[in-house]
Amino acid sequence: MLEVVQLTAGYGGIEALHGISFDVRPGEIVTLIGANGAGKSTTLRAISGLIRARSGEIRFKGRSIANLPPHEIVGLGLAHVPEGRMVFSNLTVMENLRMGAYLQRDKAAIASTLGQVFDIFPRLRERERQSAGTLSGGEQQMLAIGRALMGRPRFLMLDEPSLGIAPLLVKSIFEQIVRINRDQGLAILLVEQNANLALRVSQRGHVLETGRITLSAPAGSLLADPAVRKAYLGGH
Amino acid sequence: MAELVQQLINGVSVGAMYALIAIGYTLVYGVLRFINFAHSDVFMAGAYAGLHVGQRMGGGSWAGGLVAMLAAMAACAGLGIVIERLAYKPLRERSKLTVLITAIGVSMLLQNLGQLVFGATPVAFPETLPATTFTAGGVVVSSKDMVVVGFTVALLGALEFVVLRTKVGTAMRAVAHNHQAAALMGIPTNRIISVTFGLGSALAAAAGFLWAYKFPRVDPYLGVMPGLTAFVAAVLGGIGNITGAALGGLLLGVIETLVKGSRWSTWTEAVTFVLLILVLLFRPAGLLGRAQAEKV
Known part of the structure; x- marks a missing residue:
């Protein structure tokens, strides 16, 4: 589904990713773990075209997408829910969702996707006419995910979906993430x-340390790995 | 009393045109966060375009005048889009100051091109639309003022429909809020920026056409003062806020006309800019703008 090969990227004079390689297979949920500043968000931003890939290769469904403009990458079925959610707080919930379907031409398909999104996040239906800026953090995260789903993606990247959200909502959002993956076969x-x-x-998981992938393994063995537990899971 | 009403009518009519120009500043500020100082010269180009098409239409008919105005709007929409593509788009990742200075350069370029193409001497603007005056209770109303206000109301209505009810208008608001998030929705942000320049420039051209229709004298520096005043109007109303720009334009038109009609008439422009200074000091977000930290 997604193959990243020897990717380097950065900001200004600073290189944040020093040639990372990893992949995500169809139908899979894969986690990138790493400390703050390890380059996790940078990786997603390079994949979705928000920042330039300086070298290396990004392939989506076998096609090279490195340095395509972001709106074309979305059009290929790759959605990115950015850190901080970035909902259009000046637009209503419904307008946000309609913008998610910007590239969709088929009105009937848009309506049916909208039904699915409301089915996954009923809260959005209740608030459809409300300005997105008035939503709680958790609701904004639902909107950000719902908006991405409106583009009918085949692959979804989620950046810190639990950040700043009440624990109870985090649990429910993760349940919905699993459900989207299971029901729609969406790789995440x-x-x-x-x-x-x-x-x-x-x-599976990939461990990112200061711009390099240091470990790639099935999620279960990462959870059991003493070094990983100590560094990232708050365990011993 | 009759004189006050007279001045108010005049002020509303001038203010309507300021409103049309001010909206262009505010639309562009909304999507790109800089003041397009070349906007006032697009206004000038609109007046000239209206003049040349108007002359060919024979003049004095509704259809001819309307065609001249629409032609001016279309031509200037194109001009605005070309200016953005050639001058501003290459600077997208540069600091806002660079773009701002470039805009001043483009403004000078357009003024000098105007001299080159249209000549430096002022020319009379033809009677493109039918015009009469009628008197009611001692107040002389020119049909020109009614045309100006009527067209402005129609154009603002059309703009509101585009911005609030259409997909491209919603995308404009999305881009204004956050370019990156908009791009992640699949919105081609550069195309939306072009549309924004096109819309703003078309409104400036309509204002230029109406201005020359009301004050029938056109020269390549025609845009300078109305442009600056409309810029103040946009700031007064709250830069980035469309309703604010319209309100600011209307207010400034009325204030300016009242000052002009008083014995302090030589202070008209000073009053405008003192107003700008006061707004910046005491209400920097403008009348309708909400104070918020600038995102980096």
């Missing part, structure tokens, strides 16, 4: 500070 790449939670719903 997850970046999450709560690595414990993220690895529990994932099949």
Whole structure:
């Protein structure tokens, strides 16, 4: 589904990723874990085209997408829910969702996707006419995910979906993430500070340390790995 | 009393045109966060385009005048889009100051091109639309003022429909809020920025056409003062806020006309800019703007 090969990227004069390689297979949930500043968000931003890939290769469904403009990458079926959610707080919930379907032409398909999104996040239906800026953090996260789903992606990247959200809502959002993956067969790449939670719903994980992938393994063995537990899972 | 009403009518009519120009500043500020100082010269180009098409239409008919105005709007929409593509788009990742200075450069370029193409001497603007005056209770109303206000109301209504009810308008608001998030929705942000420049420039051209229709004299520096005043109007209303720009334009038109009609008439422009200073000092977000930290 997604193959990243020897990717380097950064900001200004600083290189944040020093040639990372990993992949995500169809139908899989994969977590990127790592400390703050390890390059997790940078990785997602390079994949979705928000920042340039300086070298290396990014392939999506076998096609090279490195340095395509972001709106074309979305059009290929790769959605990115950015850190901080970035909902359009000046737009209503419904307008946000409609913008998610910007590239969709088929009105009937849009309506049916909208039904699915409301089915996954009923809260959004209740608030459809409300300005997105008035939603709680958890509701904004639902909107950000729902908005991404409106583009009917085949692959979804989620950056810190639990950040700043009440614990009860985090649980429910993760349940919905698993449900989206299971019901729609959507492959998911997850970046999450709560690595414990993220690895529990994932099949595999990649550990990112200061711009390099240091370990790739099935989620279960990462959860059991003493070094990983000590560094990222708050365990011993 | 009759004189006050007279001045108010005049002020609303001038203010309507300021509103049309101010909206262009505010639309562009919304999506790109800089003041497009070349906007006032697009206004000038609109007046000239209206003049040349108007002359060919024979003049004095509704259809001819309307065609001239629409032609001016279309031509300037194109001009605005070309300016953005050539001058501003290459600077997208640069600091806002770079873009701002470039905009001043483009403004000078357009003024000098105007001299080159249209000549430096002022020319009379033809009677593109039918015009009469009628008197009611001692107040002389020119049909020109009614045309100006009527067209402005129609254009603002059309703009509101586009911005609030259409997909491209919603995308404009999305881009104004956050370019990256908009791009992640599949919105081609550069195309939306072009549309925004096109819309703003078309409104400036309509204002230029109406301005020359009301004050029938056109020269390549025609845009300078109305442009600056409309810029103040946009700031007064709250930069980035469309309703605010319209309100600011209307207010400034009325204030300016009242000052002009008083014995302090030589202070008209000073009053405008003192107002700008006061707004910046005491209500920097403008009348309708909400104070918020600038995102980096």
